[in-house]
Amino acid sequence: xxTRAVITRLGCMSTKITMAPTGVLLVPNDPIIxxxxxxxxxxxxxxxxxxxxxAAAAKYGRHISWKEVLAGEKAFKETGEWxxxxxxxxxxxxxxxxxxxxxxxxxxxxxxxxxALRQLLDLYVCLRPVRWFAGVPSPVVHPEKVDxxxxxxxxxxxxxGLELQEGTEEARRLxxxxxxxFGWTVRADSGIGIKPISExxxxxxxxxxxxxxxxxxxxxxxxxxxGNIQKFTEGAFxxxxxxxxxxxxxxxxxxxxxxxxxxxxxILVKDAIADITxxxxxxxPDEFDVIAATNLNGDYLSDALAAQVGGIGIAPGGNINYxxxxxxFEATHGTAPKYAGQDKVNPGSxxxxxxxxxxxxxxxxAADDIIAxxxxxxxxxxxxxxxARLMEGAREVRCSQFxxxxxERL
Numbered sequence: 001x002x003t004r005a006v007i008t009r010l011g012c013m014s015t016k017i018t019m020a021p022t023g024v025l026l027v028p029n030d031p032i033i034x035x036x037x038x039x040x041x042x043x044x045x046x047x048x049x050x051x052x053x054x055a056a057a058a059k060y061g062r063h064i065s066w067k068e069v070l071a072g073e074k075a076f077k078e079t080g081e082w083x084x085x086x087x088x089x090x091x092x093x094x095x096x097x098x099x100x101x102x103x104x105x106x107x108x109x110x111x112x113x114x115x116a117l118r119q120l121l122d123l124y125v126c127l128r129p130v131r132w133f134a135g136v137p138s139p140v141v142h143p144e145k146v147d148x149x150x151x152x153x154x155x156x157x158x159x160x161g162l163e164l165q166e167g168t169e170e171a172r173r174l175x176x177x178x179x180x181x182f183g184w185t186v187r188a189d190s191g192i193g194i195k196p197i198s199e200x201x202x203x204x205x206x207x208x209x210x211x212x213x214x215x216x217x218x219x220x221x222x223x224x225x226x227g228n229i230q231k232f233t234e235g236a237f238x239x240x241x242x243x244x245x246x247x248x249x250x251x252x253x254x255x256x257x258x259x260x261x262x263x264x265x266x267i268l269v270k271d272a273i274a275d276i277t278x279x280x281x282x283x284x285p286d287e288f289d290v291i292a293a294t295n296l297n298g299d300y301l302s303d304a305l306a307a308q309v310g311g312i313g314i315a316p317g318g319n320i321n322y323x324x325x326x327x328x329f330e331a332t333h334g335t336a337p338k339y340a341g342q343d344k345v346n347p348g349s350x351x352x353x354x355x356x357x358x359x360x361x362x363x364x365x366a367a368d369d370i371i372a373x374x375x376x377x378x379x380x381x382x383x384x385x386x387x388a389r390l391m392e393g394a395r396e397v398r399c400s401q402f403x404x405x406x407x408e409r410l
Contacts, residue, residue, distance in 0.1 A: 025362070034067045040340045045100060045331065045345060048351070052354075062366070096327050097328050101334050101336075117328055121328065124208075125152070126302075131147045131148075146281075159296040164193075214249075221291075222271060222272055224297050226275075237294055241269075242255055242271075249269075255270070281301070312332050317353055345385075346399070347403060373406045380405075382401075
């Protein structure tokens with residue numbers, strides 16, 4: 001069974017994170033980390049998140065050398081490009097980076113800058129942990145039961161953008177081809193999308209989810225799919241997932257069918273139809289732990305789960321290639337331009353994405369300290385406007401003041 005390890009090098013002169021031939025990240029105490037400030041509210045949430053990350057690292061004698069790189073509106077204004085090649089190369093060269101929210105260009109260019117980065121760096125895992133922090137307003141009765149980690153496949157499926165616009169010559173040709181070759185009836189005025197789900201993409205995603213479950217001592221891994229209808233794409237995703245569990249993880253994991261739901265001290269591997277999953281994460285959330293999903297399903301589910309614990313304002317995300325060591329950690333929400341520069345919004349999503357980054361390269365103590373400081377700050381009812389308006393007796397603070405309160409509690 002493949003496992004992943006991280007080594008922190010003490011007193012190392014190099015400041016660049018590298019990958020050893022054995023697949024181990026080599027992290028100095030003063031790593032260079034490229035960052036993209038982000039569009040819109042990026043000007044507010046990035047300085048706040050950075051201050052907390054720096055303070056947590058400093059507790060353990062570490063210092064991050066932040067390297068700004070450009071993407072989005074700021075890049076377009078300065079270079080005429082939405083995603084300069086220099087930015088992609090910086091992330092590729094330094095392995096690990098972090099970014100604020102980015103505007104998607106309108107009327108041309110990239111379909112999405114976020115998707116472009118994932119595809120250019122082959123960041124095949126979108127990691128989305130979802131948990132509740134005591135005191136955070138929630139629309140559900142028992143948000144404390146939500147503690148799940150979504151492993152969303154990042155590079156395939158219709159979400160990857162293999163589409164043809166209705167009325168184009170390309171769409172007409174493809175419609176004619178599938179009708180002639182396969183007898184498929186497609187309306188002539190249709191837009192067309194292709195949904196590739198490969199054995200390679202599915203197995204490496206499931207492998208990463210199972211490795212994470214082993215490292216983190218999680219109880220179960222669930223494959224979320226719509227394989228009852230989409231048998232040769234999402235149904236295949238389910239089948240390939242069970243193959244990985246059986247062939248590579250039989251010493252630590254067992255499928256539901258092979259143990260009748262009683263895994264003992266092994267990780268329970270199971271699957272659930274997508275629409276039923278959406279019901280059960282509401283009605284029986286404590287039965288889910290790690291969830292592996294295809295691209296579009298994983299996007300839907302991670303945002304729906306975030307709503308159960310306070311919204312995407314505190315939902316972290318990481319885009320990772322566990323083979324090459326590359327990772328870009330990001331705020332999962334949009335740019336909210338109407339709030340830009342007001343020092344108003346919650347920096348939690350970007351901050352918690354920084355926690356994921358710390359965990360990824362082995363700074364677990366600093367990551368744990370940030371989580372504890374966040375819990376204490378919220379428990380003291382010191383929150384930004386989004387939570388304050390829903391909490392009785394809350395003290396509403398600015399984005400920067402929230403960061404100050406967290407630093408005080410580190």
